[in-house]
Amino acid sequence: MSDNDADDGTTKRPPTIVDVAEAAGVAIGTVSRHLNGQPVRRANRDQIEDAIRRLGYHRNALAAAMKSDLTNTVGLLVPRLSEFHAAVLEHLSQLLRQQGRALMTYCHNEDHQSVLDLLDFFASHRVDCVIMNGRKDALERIRDTVRGGTPVIFYDTDIQGPAVDRVLVENRTASFRAVSHLLDIGHKRIAVLTGNIESYTGRERFEGYRQAMLGRGLSIDPDLVLETHWSEEEAFGGMLKLLTLREPPTAVYCCNYNMTVGALRMIKEHGLRIPDDISLVSFDDIPLFRLYEVGITAVAQPIAKIAETLASLVSSRLSPRGAAHAPHTIMLDCDIILRGSARQYVPPVTAKK
Numbered sequence: 001m002s003d004n005d006a007d008d009g010t011t012k013r014p015p016t017i018v019d020v021a022e023a024a025g026v027a028i029g030t031v032s033r034h035l036n037g038q039p040v041r042r043a044n045r046d047q048i049e050d051a052i053r054r055l056g057y058h059r060n061a062l063a064a065a066m067k068s069d070l071t072n073t074v075g076l077l078v079p080r081l082s083e084f085h086a087a088v089l090e091h092l093s094q095l096l097r098q099q100g101r102a103l104m105t106y107c108h109n110e111d112h113q114s115v116l117d118l119l120d121f122f123a124s125h126r127v128d129c130v131i132m133n134g135r136k137d138a139l140e141r142i143r144d145t146v147r148g149g150t151p152v153i154f155y156d157t158d159i160q161g162p163a164v165d166r167v168l169v170e171n172r173t174a175s176f177r178a179v180s181h182l183l184d185i186g187h188k189r190i191a192v193l194t195g196n197i198e199s200y201t202g203r204e205r206f207e208g209y210r211q212a213m214l215g216r217g218l219s220i221d222p223d224l225v226l227e228t229h230w231s232e233e234e235a236f237g238g239m240l241k242l243l244t245l246r247e248p249p250t251a252v253y254c255c256n257y258n259m260t261v262g263a264l265r266m267i268k269e270h271g272l273r274i275p276d277d278i279s280l281v282s283f284d285d286i287p288l289f290r291l292y293e294v295g296i297t298a299v300a301q302p303i304a305k306i307a308e309t310l311a312s313l314v315s316s317r318l319s320p321r322g323a324a325h326a327p328h329t330i331m332l333d334c335d336i337i338l339r340g341s342a343r344q345y346v347p348p349v350t351a352k353k
Contacts, residue, residue: 015055017124023051029120039144074314075122076105077115077132083257083286084301088155091307092131099315101128112137119145129314134159134166134200151317155310158200165317166329167309171201171283174299174334175208175255178281181297181336182251183216186345187279191224191242191249193235193259202230205255205283224249228259235262243270243278250278250345257284260296279342295339302332 017035021028024047034040034048051057074096078085093103104127108114115138122130123145130145134154142162146152152164182190192209195202206225213220223245228234235254239262242249254260260282267274274280274294282289282298289296309330316322 015057017057019055020048020051020057023055024048027117027120029117029123032120032124033144033148039147070128070318071126072101073125073127074101074103075118075125075127075130075132076103077118077130078105078107079110079133081107084156084284084303087303088307088310091304092310095307095311096314099311101314116141123148123150128318129153131155131310131314133157134162149323151314151322153310153313153317155306156201163327165313165327167306167313167332168329169301169306169332169334171204172208172211174336175205175253175283176212177208177336178283178297178299179209179212179253180215181338182253182279182281182342183212183218185279185342187251188216188218188345189221189224189247189249189251191226191252193226193228193238193252193254193263195227195230195255195259197227202227202255209253209255228262230256230258232258232262232265235259236266237262239263239266240270243267243272248278251342252278252280254280254282257282257286257289257298260284260289260298264292264296274341275343279345281342285337289339292341294341296341297339298337300335300337302334305332 017028017031021031024031024044026044026047030040030044031048034045040048076089076092078089081089089103089105096103104122104125106118106121108118115135119130119138119141127150129151131153134157135142136159139159139161142152142164146163152162153167154164155167158166158168179190190213192206194206197203197206210220224242226238226241228238235258239252242252243266252263254263260280263280264274267278272278280296282296285298285300289298309332313328316325
């Protein structure tokens with residue numbers, strides 16, 4: 001009786017890549033990368049080879065040959081479906097559809113293991129290209145993806161190292177201009193609600209604030225710098241800390257729209273009005289800001305241009321000569337939309353003795 005014949009005389013089905021992954025205790029994408037000659041960790045490689053031997057797995061030559069063909073699918077990893085990422089997704093999906101490509105989108109919610117699993121999933125489904133935020137915690141897996149012949153494009157957030165294309169905005173310059181506007185209209189005690197300072201985007205936006213303040217000869221008051229991690233709820237609490245200081249700020253710069261919304265909620269709950277009691281500027285512009293009583297002054301990211309640039313890079317990378325091109329880093333300018341939430345600071349009049 002052959003290895004593929006069962007004891008009851010029926011013919012067993014041949015083992016599949018799914019069986020190999022289960023027997024080896026690894027993800028399907030890890031097995032796929034190994035079978036396609038891409039590097040995987042030594043421990044995983046040894047487990048996969050052992051499982052192949054035990055199961056008598058024979059790779060399907062036709063499926064292997066298909067790997068060299070384009071599938072016309074592009075993988076997009078987003079940290080959350082926020083206003084920004086959802087808008088990029090909407091524009092990008094339309095542009096890729098015009099190229100005859102489908103967009104496979106997944107939200108990882110900043111979970112490290114989810115990022116790794118989704119990159120494995122994209123590998124097993126043979127996407128032609130991956131678009132994602134730069135993430136330090138997935139650096140080696142990103143490098144493996146690139147070495148395996150799948151182009152990767154970063155947007156919104158960067159990390160150093162991988163040979164990938166990048167589409168980013170001028171975060172530092174835009175922040176510098178936004179804070180400079182507050183300085184120009186007389187504010188000196190300007191607070192900032194920042195994202196994750198350790199991340200590229202958080203660091204660049206804070207650096208724009210810092211350079212604007214120092215450039216006017218003003219020191220950075222640590223009481224006015226709060227890292228509220230892009231979160232509406234953390235910004236809500238952070239704004240309370242600022243408003244209850246012995247000397248509250250006269251203006252606040254919020255480094256994304258979620259934190260702006262949290263700050264606005266607390267300002268209203270505290271019985272204050274914008275800009276009568278405090279001025280405010282936001283990084284990110286959303287439709288809500290145009291409807292807010294006086295309108296919120298904001299840095300507007302060029303969402304349509306970001307999507308167009310990403311789609312153009314996908315088309316270029318997947319062209320016959322695309323793999324030979326050196327990685328591109330494309331930096332896009334942002335607009336400052338002036339509305340009524342920031343006004344001239346007038347020092348309070350002190351009574352004469």
